Amino acid sequence: MPKHSRRLLRGLGLVTVLALGATACGSGDEDSGQKQVGAADVQAALKKGGTVTVWAWEPTLKQVAADFEKKYPKVHVKLVNAGTNNDEYKALQNAISAQKGVPDVAQIEYYALGQYALTKSVADLGPYGAGKLEGSYSPGPWNAVKSGDGIYGLPMDSGPMALFYNKKVFDKYKIAVPATWDEYVDAARKLHKADPKAYITSDIGDAGLTTSLLWQAGSHPYKADGTKVGIDFTDAGARKYTATWQKLLDEKLVSPVAGWSDDWYKGLGDGTIATLPIGAWMPANFASGVKNAAGDWRVAPLPQWTAGAHTSAENGGSSLALPELGGNKELAYAFVEYADSGDGVATRIKNGAFPATVKDLNSQEFQNTPFPYFGGQQANKIFADSAKSVPTGWKYLPYQVYANSIFNDTVGKAYVSGTKLSEGLKSWQDKSLAYGKEQGFTVEQ
Template identity: 30%
Template sequence: MAISRVARVGAIAAISALALTACSTGGTDAPGASGDCAPSDGPVTLTFTSWLPGVEEAVAIWNEENPDIQVEVQTGPNGNGGTYQNFFNQLAAGNAPDLGQIEFDAMPNFRVQDGLENIAACEGILEAEDQFVGWTWSQVTFGEENAVYAIPQDTGPMAMFYRADLFEAAGIPVPTTWEEYEAAAVQIREQGGYINNFSQSDINAFAGLVWQAGGEWFSNDADGWTVDMTGAETTQVAEYWQGLIDNDLVAVYPPWTDEWNAAYNSSELWTWVSAVWGANTIASGAPDTAGNWAVAPMPQWEAGASAAGNWGGSTTA
């Protein structure tokens, strides 16, 4: 991890730590309500659970510069790999960590269970909004007035990782639209490969594809939350990928498994529409293909468009 990255993470951790240190947790169940943010009378130590590589270095920077507000790191598996369930168990038992890494897509689950502290009343929090991309701030406020439940930490903009060597050798143009992507899938399948793998167990990748198409699953108003996964954009994306599956044009290996990694490492899979962090996943899971990958924008539903999806991204809550 580069020191600039550590510094950025440290700065965000600092904002979150300061905010949650100041906020009292007397609390209320009313939406949008926040703590008193009364400063602590003396030094405090906060616990922070995360699976972010290098987070210890970021926290060390914070601790060195803030002796009265110390942070202890508790590392664990990625969110869906066990940390989120641990959080829910700890919330039920009343011993949850003070700070926790929570991905954007998981934030609503914690909000509906009153597992997040509203820090909007804490000094400098509302003013920090202009330091972040607009959509990331909306993810931590849920559209509620005078409410901030976390500080954005990072995002997961999506692109298409592709095997440049295989496309060049086969004479297949790199697809720029989803129509071209399907046509390339047919050609790749004729050569015994698959253009991609579609996960049937990890909804996050699908959510990113729907995001690119302009779909929204969650909204809220005065009457509460609305969940709609049957919109036109969602249906369009679902039908497209179901067609690829039905025609055996994409593989369906369980993601994050040895079988999945082996398919990329053996050159069976030619592309991966993933987030920025996908480069590290490819490097570690498919080492024999090093140097053969390139990156292009996601294929578009309309030629010439530049829409992108997002897969992942985290907060410090």
């Protein structure tokens, strides 16, 4: 491995490239993991059996693991919750650094996968036959697991966006469901005027929501080509976003309540937070966390930046990947394919997951499923349509985890001070680029 590459991401606290010296940078095919693995090799591994250690926090995998073991009695799936997102990534980094205790399979969110792919911390699944699955997934998730010619994970779920809104509140104040973001601002004004305690949504600055809305607006702020990176938050799409969202901030039309807090759940329940633009994985959280508002809420397509358009974006979602230092590659891949493309998908959908697989998104059974919480609405029709409307070509930085960690110190200031959103984005851009340069990336201005 070149010395330059060894410097990359050294300070992330998430991926340690130096630990990969012997394995990820070996010269032989066996060392690099790039040998071709046929279906017969995978089947032979299943027949032989063994233990597959899976690090994941996603709850539906518990049943998937049990079903996999029942189908392949000689295989034991050791499912470990090593923490949610950042906590797991830190544990994974520590294991990679020590070259000890690295799992065979790891859940890695789409925004974080790029840094693992760049440093070859996860195996390219192409040699295992993953390429044949390309048409099986909706565009957003599949694009997220690819890097260059490699496939570094299989999509586990997806988060096409929609607008969740409180119909009871909207009906009470005779507010029409907004079809555009300009109408959304108007609805925010009307609602807050009618009830000064009520807000159109809650937002104290969230990197995931911001990047998703930029994505939907047609912005392409991130450029990433190997070790070359660039950031530009001033393109036409970004200007659409900042101009509209700045109105909500200037007029104090969004609730200053932190997402996922007790007050947030309370606001969703009592109508003081009237909408959520968020991913299609949200229904289960409503059903479990906002039980008192069952029947009040509905789902609508995401408002558009241009009237008459039909564009969405992804918000959240994870892959299952094979850490390069993990073992049992054939057996691990067999589990990942089962969970993310095989029989495990139906199991996960039944238990509340939102699929990334096209056949499931398009199935009548899936689309016609009524949601009692949403008054019997067949919300999956809206979610599935949203998944088809996600623009391709979106990229994250290969150190997006770090970039997101400084969001509140940069863009977040626009939510608590007189800083303009565009200024906050410029600060985020500058500090993210400075970090990239410090880590050895070639920064394009």
